[in-house]
Amino acid sequence: MGTGSDMYRQQILDHYKNPRNYGELEDPDFTHVGENPSCGDTIKVDVALDDDGETIETVAFTGDGCAISMASASMLSERLRGMTVDELDALDTDDVTEMLGVDISPMRIKCAVLGRQVAQDGAKIHRGELDPDADRTRTEE
Amino acid sequence: MGVQEQYPFDVGAIRDDFPILDRLVGGNPTSPGQDETDDVDLVYLDNAATSHTPDPVVDRIADYYRSYNSNVHRGIHQLSQEASVAYEEAHDVVADFIGANGREEVIFTKNTTEAMNLVAYAWGLAELGPGDNVVLTQMEHHASLVTWQQIGKKTGAEVRFIEVTDEGRLDMADAAAKIDDDTAMVSAVHVSNTLGTINPIRELAELAHDHDGLIFADAAQSVPNRPVDVEDLDVDFLAFSGHKMCGPTGIGALYGREELLEAMQPYLYGGEMIRKVTFEESTWEDLPWKFEAGTPSIAQGIGFAAAIEYLEEVGMERIEDHESLLAEYAYDRLTDLGGVEIYGPPGDERGGLVAFNVEGVHAHDLSSVLNDYGVAIRAGDHCTQPLHDELGVAASARASFYLYNTVEEVDALVDAVREARDLFA
Structure with a gap:
């Protein structure tokens, strides 16, 4: 069997069916929305920081999309708690696939990294490193 | 069983x-x-x-490369003549297949999308303006939808969409309302690549022609799998792609009524499409070559004809x-x-x-x-x-x-x- 069913191990299906931290924060320090237009995946991430302004205290997300994008966002919402914004910024694609614990087929990588990209771009906008009026986050380019 | x-x-x-x-x-x-x-x-x-x-098509393409690979049209040497005859005759095969009058009415393009753009640029930019409208369907492929949408923006022509019913059919009452005396072009997909709907192109052609408009059928999903005859459908333009019908990628065809193509200016300029060139002026080659600038997709054109012969055999x-x-x-x-x-x-x-x-x-x-x-x-x-x-x-x-x-x-x-x-x- 190929990468497809391996991709849907129990952990992924569990996060897809029971997403953690699903919802919105009342008073987030930053919020960002991103999408994969061709899949129709959309994710909104809310992040609240500690008083130090650097450590991630809480993360919530909402969205619509495939199992890979939703499970990845759900796992990421747990993983980010306690990380610094710099650590978030340093997360790369390998970190995401490692977190998912499965091989992601090449055509689906963009689904897997959408949540991470949204969180990173949100943090950049928060720090004034990215134009908030710029195009919404997309992981297809 | x-x-x-x-x-x-x-x-x-x-x-x-x-x-x-x-x-x-x-x-x-x-x-x-x-x-x-x-x-x-x-x-x-x-x-x-x-x-x-299929193998017979792959073999025909391989045979071209193995035994008479050469550039077409202008060469005097034997390989060029063999390639030219095969490439030009491929147009005749396509013309016969769809009931066109001859190779003058068949332009080889890269694909359906390029055929659509050819008409949109060569005909649309010259003929459309504010007050005109182009009527599409809600089930158009982006090949036609995006092309006419953008030509509409360039020319000021309005782009209208015939609605799709809940059952996935074209709303012909809406078609009759939207196609009016200002309609210059109706561009409609023959078989929807999403809904599978087989659209009544002939009825749309009648509506378009009743209002002195033209009709372009996107036949990318119909020519590969059913008999399609441009006279029966009464269309002015029709386009399809070779790779969806057992042929290679990189080749498609635009059918156009000869007098329309004759009146249109070229869409691409360059070699192989000219008759006489001076530093100041150029004149154009006859149809269909007027619209096939540069070295064409020769092997693909020959493979396209082989694919049609394969399908016709079945x-x-x-x-x-x-x-x-x-x-x-x-x-x-x-x-x-x-x-x-x-x-x-x-x-x-x-x-x-x-x-x-x-x-x-x-x-x-x-x-x-x-x-x-x-x-x-x-x-x-x-x-x-x-x-x-x-x-x-x-x-x-x-x-x-x-x-x-x-x-x-x-x-x-x-x-x-x-x-x-x-x-x-």
Whole structure:
């Protein structure tokens, strides 16, 4: 069997069916929305920081999309708690696939990294490193 | 046995011409071709995206490269003459196939999209202006939708869309209302690549012509699998792609009525399309070469003709019957499965494709799971994003059939869909 069913191990299906931290924060320090237009995946991430302004205290997300994008966002919402914004910024694609614990087929990588990209771009906008009026986050380019 | 007894031709014999159908998949997709990691039979149901190429066509292309590869039109040497004759005669084969009057009415393009752009630029930019309108359907492929939308912006012409009914058919009352005396062009998809709907092109042509407008049929999903005759349809322009009908990629055809093409200025300039050039002026070659600037896709053109000859040998009516048989069977079996929403009209009145969604399973997840069972389908918006917006879904899964597909392959699709549904339940 190929990468497809391996991709849907129990952990992924569990996060897809029971997403953690699903919802919105009342008073987030930053919020960002991103999408994969061709899949129709959309994710909104809310992040609240500690008083130090650097450590991630809480993360919530909402969205619509495939199992890979939703499970990845759900796992990421747990993983980010306690990380610094710099650590978030340093997360790369390998970190995401490692977190998912499965091989992601090449055509689906963009689904897997959408949540991470949204969180990173949100943090950049928060720090004034990215134009908030710029195009919404997309992981297809 | 059962449905198989209704096959209009020997599908097994056809499959022997397509060695790719025997390959295994399921392994590493980053290295092209079969290797030891592949372990399940391929079930290829993505024919609306591209079809496979039978050995006789591959052989014809290889023969060109092996024995008379040369540039066309201007060469005096023998290879160039052989290539020119083969390439030019390929236009005659296409013309005969669709009932055009001759090669003057058949321009080879890269694909359907380029044919659409050729007309939009060469005719549209010159003829359209504020007050004019171009009428499309809501089920247009982006090839036509985006092209006319952008030409509309450039020229000030209004772009209108004929609505689709809840059953996935074209609303002909709406067509009659939207096509009016200001309609310069009706551009309509013949068979929808998403809904499978077979649109009444001839009726639309009558409406367009009654108002002195023209009609362009996007026949990318019809010419490959049913008899299409430009006189019967009464169209002014029609376009289709070679790679969806057993031919190679990089070649398609634009049919245009001769007097219209004659009146149009070239869309691309350069070599092979000129008659006389000075530093100040140029004059154009005769049709169809006027619209084929630069070295054309010679091998692809020759392969295109070979593909048409292959299909004609099987018979277009019989190919249509085979596709209808599989589409209806797939429609019925997916419906019986439960939790499957199929878009478009009922199984007995559609082209050979079925687009659907499974409750609780994103189309991309479905496609990934199906891939594990060797079943190749398409998932996404199929280049009809606005239609998907109308359907209220971001994406759909689409299985599309061709002459080499079998009832057993539809069964494999249905079994894999059931597995995916259960996995996500």
